[in-house]
Amino acid sequence: MRNQQWLLDSRPEAEAQVGHFKLVTTDTPALKDGQVLVRHHYMSLDPYMRGRMNESKSYAVPQPLGEVMIGGTAGEVVESKHPKFAVGDKVVGMGGWQQYSVVDANVMGALRKVDATHIPLSHYLGAVGMPGVTAWYGLLKICQPKAGETVCVTAASGAVGSAVGALAKARGCRVVGIAGGKDKCDYVVNELGFDACIDYKEHTDGKALNAALKAAAPNGIDCYFENVGGWILDVVLARMNAFGRIAVCGMIAGYDGKPLPLAAPALILMSRLKIEGFIVSEHMEVWPEALKELGGLIATGKFKPRETVAQGIEAAPEAFLGLLKGKNFGKQVVKLV
Amino acid sequence: MRNQQWLLDSRPEAEAQVGHFKLVTTDTPALKDGQVLVRHHYMSLDPYMRGRMNESKSYAVPQPLGEVMIGGTAGEVVESKHPKFAVGDKVVGMGGWQQYSVVDANVMGALRKVDATHIPLSHYLGAVGMPGVTAWYGLLKICQPKAGETVCVTAASGAVGSAVGALAKARGCRVVGIAGGKDKCDYVVNELGFDACIDYKEHTDGKALNAALKAAAPNGIDCYFENVGGWILDVVLARMNAFGRIAVCGMIAGYDGKPLPLAAPALILMSRLKIEGFIVSEHMEVWPEALKELGGLIATGKFKPRETVAQGIEAAPEAFLGLLKGKNFGKQVVKLV
Numbered sequence: 298m299r300n301q302q303w304l305l306d307s308r309p310e311a312e313a314q315v316g317h318f319k320l321v322t323t324d325t326p327a328l329k330d331g332q333v334l335v336r337h338h339y340m341s342l343d344p345y346m347r348g349r350m351n352e353s354k355s356y357a358v359p360q361p362l363g364e365v366m367i368g369g370t371a372g373e374v375v376e377s378k379h380p381k382f383a384v385g386d387k388v389v390g391m392g393g394w395q396q397y398s399v400v401d402a403n404v405m406g407a408l409r410k411v412d413a414t415h416i417p418l419s420h421y422l423g424a425v426g427m428p429g430v431t432a433w434y435g436l437l438k439i440c441q442p443k444a445g446e447t448v449c450v451t452a453a454s455g456a457v458g459s460a461v462g463a464l465a466k467a468r469g470c471r472v473v474g475i476a477g478g479k480d481k482c483d484y485v486v487n488e489l490g491f492d493a494c495i496d497y498k499e500h501t502d503g504k505a506l507n508a509a510l511k512a513a514a515p516n517g518i519d520c521y522f523e524n525v526g527g528w529i530l531d532v533v534l535a536r537m538n539a540f541g542r543i544a545v546c547g548m549i550a551g552y553d554g555k556p557l558p559l560a561a562p563a564l565i566l567m568s569r570l571k572i573e574g575f576i577v578s579e580h581m582e583v584w585p586e587a588l589k590e591l592g593g594l595i596a597t598g599k600f601k602p603r604e605t606v607a608q609g610i611e612a613a614p615e616a617f618l619g620l621l622k623g624k625n626f627g628k629q630v631v632k633l634v
Numbered sequence: 635m636r637n638q639q640w641l642l643d644s645r646p647e648a649e650a651q652v653g654h655f656k657l658v659t660t661d662t663p664a665l666k667d668g669q670v671l672v673r674h675h676y677m678s679l680d681p682y683m684r685g686r687m688n689e690s691k692s693y694a695v696p697q698p699l700g701e702v703m704i705g706g707t708a709g710e711v712v713e714s715k716h717p718k719f720a721v722g723d724k725v726v727g728m729g730g731w732q733q734y735s736v737v738d739a740n741v742m743g744a745l746r747k748v749d750a751t752h753i754p755l756s757h758y759l760g761a762v763g764m765p766g767v768t769a770w771y772g773l774l775k776i777c778q779p780k781a782g783e784t785v786c787v788t789a790a791s792g793a794v795g796s797a798v799g800a801l802a803k804a805r806g807c808r809v810v811g812i813a814g815g816k817d818k819c820d821y822v823v824n825e826l827g828f829d830a831c832i833d834y835k836e837h838t839d840g841k842a843l844n845a846a847l848k849a850a851a852p853n854g855i856d857c858y859f860e861n862v863g864g865w866i867l868d869v870v871l872a873r874m875n876a877f878g879r880i881a882v883c884g885m886i887a888g889y890d891g892k893p894l895p896l897a898a899p900a901l902i903l904m905s906r907l908k909i910e911g912f913i914v915s916e917h918m919e920v921w922p923e924a925l926k927e928l929g930g931l932i933a934t935g936k937f938k939p940r941e942t943v944a945q946g947i948e949a950a951p952e953a954f955l956g957l958l959k960g961k962n963f964g965k966q967v968v969k970l971v
Contacts, residue, residue, distance in 0.1 A: 526899065526900065530899070545902050545903045546903070547903065548899065548900045548903055556897060556898035556899070556900050556901075557899070557900070558895040558896060558897050558898070558899070559895060559896040559899040560893060560895050561893035561895070562863065562867070562885065562893070562894070562895070562896040562899075563863065563885045563893050563894070564893075565882050565909060565910075565911040566882045566883070566884065566885055566911035566912075566913075567911070568911065569910075569911045569912055569913060569916070570909075570910070570911055571908070571909070571910040571911075572902060572907075572908070572909045572910070573902075573906075573907070573908040573909070574902040574903035574904070574905065574906045574907055574908075575903075575906055576903075576906060579906070
């Protein structure tokens with residue numbers, strides 16, 4: 298099959314640009330025994346990919362130059378030399394930024410069959426996929442919120458943030474989101490059911506954001522799910538209650554340039570905080586339990602995930618750069634079929 | 635009894651000075667039922683007292699102006715109206731910066747009888763007191779080091795740091811100290827038995843300290859016991875292994891002025907670190923177990939705590955300010971009798 302692929306062509310010095318990617322066309326190779334050819338219906342775009350574009354020491358192997366960009370994919374088996382996968386099966390894997398992928402289906406976890414009749418296929422890249430499990434792990438294993446506590450999450454309208462909110466509401470918490478723009482905040486409160494949402498574009502300095510956060514979380518913050526870093530983290534840190542817990546999932550604000558400092562680390566001691574960084578792919582053991590709960594919340598209408606869908610493989614870099622700037626609204630995917 | 639007392643007279647704007655304290659003389663009041671009069675033989679001086687001198691939001695109630703400075707004391711009962719305490723008993727409590735204290739001995743934990751025949755009385759303010767238990771809690775409950783891992787501790791020759799080292803060695807860890815000055819480092823290695831000690835006064839910038847730390851901890855750092863904060867924390871953070879644990883016990887570098895930033899908090903995510911602040915007085919349940927182990931290490935010669943002893947009540951403020959600057963060598967006490 299003719300296969301269009303996005304390769305990483307060069308590494309950003311600062312802000313990532315479309316020119317760091319290169320579109321090429323190849324033919325898919327003939328299948329060997331145990332392999333499956335998957336046609337991707339959806340490609341996932343996620344903030345972590347920005348980190349992989351850098352060569353510097355990061356928490357994961359850098360994306361190699363000249364190779365297909367890494368990424369989750371959901372699609373359909375179109376050819377199979379593996380007994381457990383048949384043509385027509387809907388599958389989820391890490392096919393990368395391309396139209397087709399050849400998968401060694403014997404590799405543990407490389408390809409997973411999914412039910413696309415009850416849940417839309419693209420949701421397996423979002424609410425019932427990696428972002429959903431990320432929310433579940435960070436909130437439940439690190440923050441461990443109790444009923445009545447206040448949970449705060451940044452990038453609240455995004456794939457991870459929206460799931461954090463749904464999971465925290467299900468546990469009887471007060472949930473306060475932080476997001477960029479009135480539309481996003483309206484969605485977070487009205488459709489996702491958060492108790493409050495603060496538009497950081499309306500509160501553009503620490504003092505204003507602090508006042509807004511104090512009003513939205515009058516009893517302080519017990520759990521913080523960190524997706525952005527930078528000055529917003531500084532403000533939230535100062536509003537954390539004693540014995541608060543912070544799950545560090547992302548620090549997107551610092552991905553483009555030099556590291557952003559944390560203004561007052563002494564608060565960790567003063568408020569006896571616990572802060573923990575994590576990567577969901579290192580905790581595969583929680584996936585079944587997490588996906589079960591997330592699927593249940595969606596099925597019962599308690600969690601209404603939203604997507605931003607870019608059309609066609611050519612649109613991927615632009616959509617990815619938009620995601621890094623917060624232009625998406627919910628889970629960002631690229632529709633290929 | 636005629637009783638000399640040090641009061642907090644004013645709050646520092648920046649660096650603490652002798653002039654912030656005021657020496658007064660009073661007479662001890664007559665005892666009521668249930669009270670005990672204790673003559674202090676030793677007063678404890680500890681870094682946490684600097685935090686209490688500030689009015690700003692802190693993790694503890696500020697030291698009130700015009701009242702006797704807070705602090706641990708070890709002494710002898712000289713008069714008693716409590717059936718469980720007799721004249722001559724050796725006791726430990728929180729008598730503060732004064733020669734005598736009247737203690738309501740019915741208050742849980744206010745006064746504790748100790749055995750001063752096998753362990754010197756002053757050690758109950760250090761190695762088998764609050765600093766020792768602080769080391770025990772932070773290392774064992776937060777860092778949870780495993781045999782073969784590398785443990786790093788700052789202020790390594792101090793009351794807390796030396797106990798951290800002894801406890802970590804007892805668990806088969808490689809222990810690397812950081813201390814100020816060749817004498818302290820020699821003591822840390824030769825007498826306390828650390829595997830290595832880095833003199834931060836010899837490595838005065840991040841690059842040099844980083845190189846020294848890399849040489850002393852060639853396999854990286856798994857556990858960090860934080861006593862100082864500031865630029866040393868920045869360097870250690872960059873040398874932490876994946877899934878490293880950091881117990882935040884003190885950030886003495888930032889006590890005098892505005893908060894010191896943390897340069898690269900993104901490392902928390904990249905290295906999937908767990909960072910937790912704590913105050914030992916909130917974990918009284920571990921004291922018996924901790925004191926038992928610490929006492930055992932001293933009795934078997936595996937832990938040789940050292941003291942700096944200031945003479946007389948008048949010397950307290952000067953000795954305290956010296957402690958904040960690292961002039962002490964091991965546990966700082968004031969001998970009153």
